[in-house]
Amino acid sequence: MVNTKVTLSGITLDNPVIPASGTFGYGYEFAELYDINILGTFSFKGTTKDPRFGNPTPRIAECPAGMINSVGLQNPGVDKVISEELPKLAKVFHKPVIANVSGFSIEEYAHTCALLDKEPQVGILEVNVSCPNVHHGGMSFGTDPEAAAAVTRAVKAVTTKPVYIKLTPNVTDIVSIAKACEEAGADGIALINTMMGMRIDLKTKKPVIANKMGGFSGSAIFPVAVRMVYQVAEAVNIPVIGMGGVSSAEDVIEMMLAGATAVEIGAANLVNPYICKEIIEDLPRVMEKYNIKDLNEIIGGARK
């Protein structure tokens, strides 16, 4: 019998497996495929103050070991998420959910987080200062330590629930940004979002994606994510949620050895919608194989 339970800011998860924002909608669609209550939790689609149609198509480019997306934060807006999406979710998911929030100004982040903070289903606010697909806001707040800290402070001032800041890898020094967020009051850090990438169609000789560039994710970025999780976890004293190219129970364990308390799975959901279920079912076997009795004992183990 192994222990897969982990705790994020006082919230105990049955296991560390969390579908990542943007790859799991608002959850209830996946409930048609399997009982999503087996998940640790999940992070819902990046939600903004106002509804967003998203970027022009094509928005997706396939790559040998991953994909590029430029969705552009398509979502129905926070009011509809609260009035329509969360009630639908409540019927099928009975655990605290992670609310992923994006914004185009500090005030917008604070407004959206304050509203979601009041929702009983929301356990953690994941503040996305790392979307590479919008021309202002998004990633621009996550590439500068002071801007990331300002968003953190503004959100913390109007919320009561744990606030995790989701960081972009598209920076030279992710550690300084993570530390600035911690000093500004963040309860945790989530990393990494996608890496900026681009494909060009040889027939048209033009970018594949209408927005030209997008966020690259999938197994190709896993070693980069492990490196950044390791560096950030070493530098901060708050929990880290690790993500980026995770697609197996072995990857979950590697990410935890790097310092993650919980692990998000993104692009792999789009290839195999059952991947999180399969990873959860496989985790005890892989733990036994590597003589791990309790996942809590391995968090940051690679540093010891």
Ligand code: SIN
């Ligand atoms: C998107 O909606 O463009 C993706 C969100 C993100 O990468 O943060």
